[in-house]
Amino acid sequence: MPGSRPLFNLSTLALPVIQAPMAGGPSTPRLAAAVSSAGGLGFLAAGYKSAAVMQAEIEATRELTGAAFGVNVFVPQPSVIGPGDMEQYALSLAPDAGRFGVELGEPRHDDDDWDHKVDVLLQKAPAVVSFTFDLPDPAVITALQQRGVYVVATVTSMPEAVRALETGVDALCAQGPEAGGHRGTFHAAGPAPEVPLHAILEELSKLGAPLIAAGGIVTAEDTRAALSRGAAAVQAGTAFLLADEAGTKAAHRTAMASRRFTGTAVTRAFSGRNARGLHNEFMRRHDADAPYGYPEIHHLTTPLRAAAAAAGDPDWLNLWAGTGFQRTTAGPAPQILAALKP
Ligand SMILES: Cc1cc2nc3c(=O)[nH]c(=O)nc-3n(C[C@H](O)[C@H](O)[C@H](O)COP(=O)(O)O)c2cc1C
Known part of the structure; x- marks a missing residue:
């Protein structure tokens, strides 16, 4: 509802499992809607897309589900x-x-159509917006929250987490080095820390903010391990790459399933x-x-x-994939979601 604080929070999820935003094809409205309708939190990935395409995907997802879903955007950085x-x-x-x-x-x-994307996000106000590669201006975060949006920052270290909380985000997505796809570090010209996810969770849980755990989570046991270390939910990407509803390229699907890699x-x-x-x-x-x-x-x-x-x-x-790729299975997204249920 416009002008209110977020209606969503992680504890409102029937299942504490988030389908990670996956730019470059895998994330689709069908995938996000299937996961959200089945009790998890589906995500659209706006990276590499125009604001107009992002808007069309938000509208398409709303046609498919009445449940909450998220939209992820890349924060631009200087060259x-x-x-x-x-x-x-x-x-x-x-x-x-x-x-x-x-x-x-x-x-x-x-800048990946940044200003237009912020305008669309403010107008469409999806339940959740997450940011990756950096933090937006605090005014953007406040404006989204005033539209009822729950704001998440992707972080890979304690200093990034502290900065994110200082800008006023509602939750942190702690990404470990096991994760498939881009490391979400704020440092555009350097490696992200190699500290394993479980150690990052234990450290960041001291901050007291709601934590989402990402990286190498492909089974219910992985979910339980992350929750036991302070996460309120897990965010799995690789586990959903072979979902029927995902837009993963054929060459990527074949490679994931082959024994060659x-x-x-x-x-x-x-x-x-x-x-x-x-x-x-x-x-x-x-x-x-x-x-x-x-x-x-x-x-x-x-x-x-x-x-x-x-x-x-x-x-x-x-062929973005996390360290757990050999333990993934193909099938409908609700089935993959159920296999991640703690
Ligand atoms: C194919 C692929 C694309 C991804 N694209 C994005 C993205 O657009 N935005 C983002 O924040 N994270 C992205 N990620 C990272 C995920 O958010 C998440 O951190 C990661 O998938 C978790 O590790 P896992 O793949 O082992 O589950 C991507 C991951 C994969 C595998």
């Missing part, structure tokens, strides 16, 4: 790429692009920011020479990744 680094990395990538007969993308910096690793080679995915040939080749530089590197590699996905070649696109 961090060093002079000359882009040109050098583009030279190193040229043979890979040539393999698929495509040109590399334009390595532009952008036996492990994951963290790389900045695809996007210019550290992210965990199945350890493939592109990562092996470019881990050493890739600079930090998000979103420029993301745009640079986009045509190559799209061509590899279209060709069904899993070695040249990002």
Whole structure:
């Protein structure tokens, strides 16, 4: 209700399980609605999308469910790429692009349509909004809360958690190094801490704020372990990648299920920011020479990744997945949600 404090809080969930926002395809209105309707909290991922597409997805999800769901946005940061680094990395990538007969993308910096997204979020007021990669201006948080939105910040360390609480967020999503996809650290040009999720939870639970645990959670036992260390809910991404309702690319689904990929690793080679995915040939080749530089590197590699996905070649696109990927199963989202129930 406009002008009120959030109606949602984590204890109102029938199941303390959140389907992680997954930008780049996996998150869909169908997936979010299926999870929310089944008693968890589904999430839309607005990253890489325009505000107009985000708005259409919010409306589509509302058509599918009357239950609460969340929307995640990336907070823009200044450019961090060093002079000359882009040109050098583009030279190193040229043979890979040539393999698929495509040109590399334009390595532009952008803000992911930030201002328009904030306007739409204020207008549409989804039950939950989470922020990743940094914190917005405190005025944005207050304005969302005045619209009844429950605001979550993604953090990877105690200093980030303290800063997030100082800006007035309602809850923290504590992301451990086991997590698939991008590390949510506020540091655009450096690694996120390697402290395991359980240790982060124990540390952050001292702050007394509602905590959401993310990273490597794919079973009910994982959920129970996180709740026992102070989390109020868990946020699982990789567990939902093979859901029927997810928009996960075919090449990604096949790679997840194949025995070829036996492990994951963290790389900045695809996007210019550290992210965990199945350890493939592109990562092996470019881990050493890739600079930090998000979103420029993301745009640079986009045509190559799209061509590899279209060709069904899993070695040249990002296959984001967490350390628990081998314990995931395919099926309807409510079934995956039920398997995470503590
Ligand atoms: C394919 C994929 C895409 C992701 N995209 C986002 C995103 O758009 N925003 C975000 O905050 N986190 C994103 N994440 C990270 C999740 O929010 C969460 O931290 C992570 O999935 C938890 O670890 P798990 O994958 O082991 O469950 C993504 C994760 C995956 C696997």
